[in-house]
Amino acid sequence: xxxxxxxxxxxxxxxxxxxxxxxxxxxxxxxxxxxxxxxxxxxxxxxxxxxxxxxxxxxxxxxxxxxxxxxxxxxxxxxxxxxxxxxxxxxxxxxxxxxxxxxxxxxxxxxxxxxxxxxxxxxxxxxxxxxxxxxxxxxxxxxxxxxxxxxxxxxxxxxxxxxxxxxxxxxxxxxxxxxxxxxxxxxxxxxxxxxxxxxxxxxxxxxxxxxxxxxxxxxxxxxxxxxxxxxxxxxxxxxxxxxxxxxxxxxxxxxxxxxxxxxxxxxxxxxxxxxxxxxxxxxxxxxxxxxxxxxxxxxxxxx
Numbered sequence: 001x002x003x004x005x006x007x008x009x010x011x012x013x014x015x016x017x018x019x020x021x022x023x024x025x026x027x028x029x030x031x032x033x034x035x036x037x038x039x040x041x042x043x044x045x046x047x048x049x050x051x052x053x054x055x056x057x058x059x060x061x062x063x064x065x066x067x068x069x070x071x072x073x074x075x076x077x078x079x080x081x082x083x084x085x086x087x088x089x090x091x092x093x094x095x096x097x098x099x100x101x102x103x104x105x106x107x108x109x110x111x112x113x114x115x116x117x118x119x120x121x122x123x124x125x126x127x128x129x130x131x132x133x134x135x136x137x138x139x140x141x142x143x144x145x146x147x148x149x150x151x152x153x154x155x156x157x158x159x160x161x162x163x164x165x166x167x168x169x170x171x172x173x174x175x176x177x178x179x180x181x182x183x184x185x186x187x188x189x190x191x192x193x194x195x196x197x198x199x200x201x202x203x204x205x206x207x208x209x210x211x212x213x214x215x216x217x218x219x220x221x222x223x224x225x226x227x228x229x230x231x232x233x234x235x236x237x238x239x240x241x242x243x244x245x246x247x248x249x250x251x252x253x254x255x256x257x258x259x260x261x262x263x264x265x266x267x268x269x270x271x272x273x274x275x276x277x278x279x280x281x282x283x284x285x286x287x288x289x290x291x292x293x294x295x296x297x298x299x300x301x302x303x
Contacts, residue, residue, distance in 0.1 A: 004076070006040040007069040009033055010048065014058055014066045015139050025141065073140070074160075074277040090118040090283040096125045097133035098146040100229050101169075101248035102270065105298045106146065106291060113290045121283055129203065129227070134158060134273060143278060144287055149269040150208040162279040164288060167295045168267040170247045173260040176239040185242070188262060192218035197241040199227045209244050212262065233257070251298050 012022045019037075023030045041048045048062040058066065094114075098107060107125055114123055128136065130147035137145045138158040146166070157163065173191070176182045184190055191213070198220070199206045213220040224241055226232060229249050235241045236257045245259075246268060272291065274284050 002043055002065075003040065004072060006036050006043070007065060008073065009036050010040060010058075010062060011066050011069040011073065012139070013037070013049075013056070014062075018055065025139070070160075074275070077140075077275070077277045090114075090281075090286050091120040092283065093122045093124065094144065094283045094287060095142045096123060096144050096146070096287070097128040097136065097142040098125060099130050099133070099148055100127055100227070101246050102146040102148070103127050104229075105248040105251040106294055109294050109297075110287070110290055113294070114286060117290075118283070118286055121286070123287075131204065134161065137161060137273060137275065140275070144272055144274045144284055146270065146272055146291070148204070149271070150204050151266045151268065153204055153208055160275055160277075161273045162276045163271055163273045166270045166272055166291055167299075169270055171244055171262060171266045171268060172247070173242060173262055174233075174236050174245045174255065174257040175242040175260060176236055177256050177258050179239045182239070182242070182258070185258075185260060187260065188212065188216045189218070191220070191242055192216075193221060195223040195241045196220045197224035197226065197232045197235045197243045198222050200225045203227060205244070212244075212266075216263075247299070 009022060009026070012025060013019065013033075016022050016025060019030045019033045022028070023033045026033075037049065044061065044065070046061045047059050048065070049056045050059055051057075096107075103125065111123055111125070114121060126142070128142075128145070130145070130149075133142060133145040134147055135158070136142050138160055148169075150171075173185075173188055175185045175191075181194060185194070196209075196213075198209055210220060224232075224235055229245065232241075232243045232245070233249070233253075233255045236243055237255055244262070245255075248270075272288055278284055
């Protein structure tokens with residue numbers, strides 16, 4: 001019978017591409033991963049890996065095993081989840097990934113509510129950009145992700161993830177509350193030639209904001225780059241830049257900045273995603289239900 005742990009290593013290699021990344025993800029040394037994969041090759045009696053340049057490539061036989069390994073891991077996860085659900089109360093661990101403004105707006109109350117209602121559930125939270133978090137949830141590094149999608153942009157949709165809408169979040173331009181250069185900024189067109197702070201290249205928020213500026217007829221002067229929205233707010237408040245902020249960042253603080261409506265009053269979508277194999281578990285359902293109950297309360301704070 002094939003060793004499930006070795007099948008898991010092959011499955012992880014198909015997702016991550018290198019033995020070193022598999023080792024990092026599973027807290028194993030690269031030599032240990034290589035040794036276990038060699039043992040798996042001996043178990044099945046066929047070649048599973050071929051060296052192409054500096055990388056390893058899966059053979060057709062390995063691709064077959066990877067497909068079955070994914071199904072096996074799903075069934076094991078379902079079995080574990082069903083047993084945990086029999087107790088009626090969530091227990092074990094729930095690993096959550098969330099983007100910054102969701103962490104700021106939802107997570108403190110979410111943790112408090114879950115601790116009260118499900119004291120045997122251990123919850124951990126990591127801040128991640130949505131694109132990364134969705135991949136890592138699919139790869140079983142997280143159990144639930146709170147993610148975002150900007151207007152007219154497609155977030156990754158791994159086939160094995162169950163996605164449920166949570167809310168929508170208004171997007172507004174924020175500019176310094178003082179200074180002659182900012183006094184006449186009443187629309188995005190007036191930001192031509194003025195400094196911006198945006199997230200680094202590749203971030204969905206930046207791609208969307210740059211496109212919005214181009215539609216308004218100018219290329220934004222991006223002088224500051226940071227994925228920390230608190231740092232963006234500090235740059236706005238100090239008179240150094242303008243930015244686009246989501247309402248969720250206003251849930252627990254009201255920056256000393258002037259908020260300007262954007263064309264069409266755009267809103268981003270906020271949703272949760274989890275692996276289909278664990279979507280019905282008590283822990284995941286409790287987390288989603290609690291988040292849904294917090295949405296009205298959070299947005300009352302932004303008014």
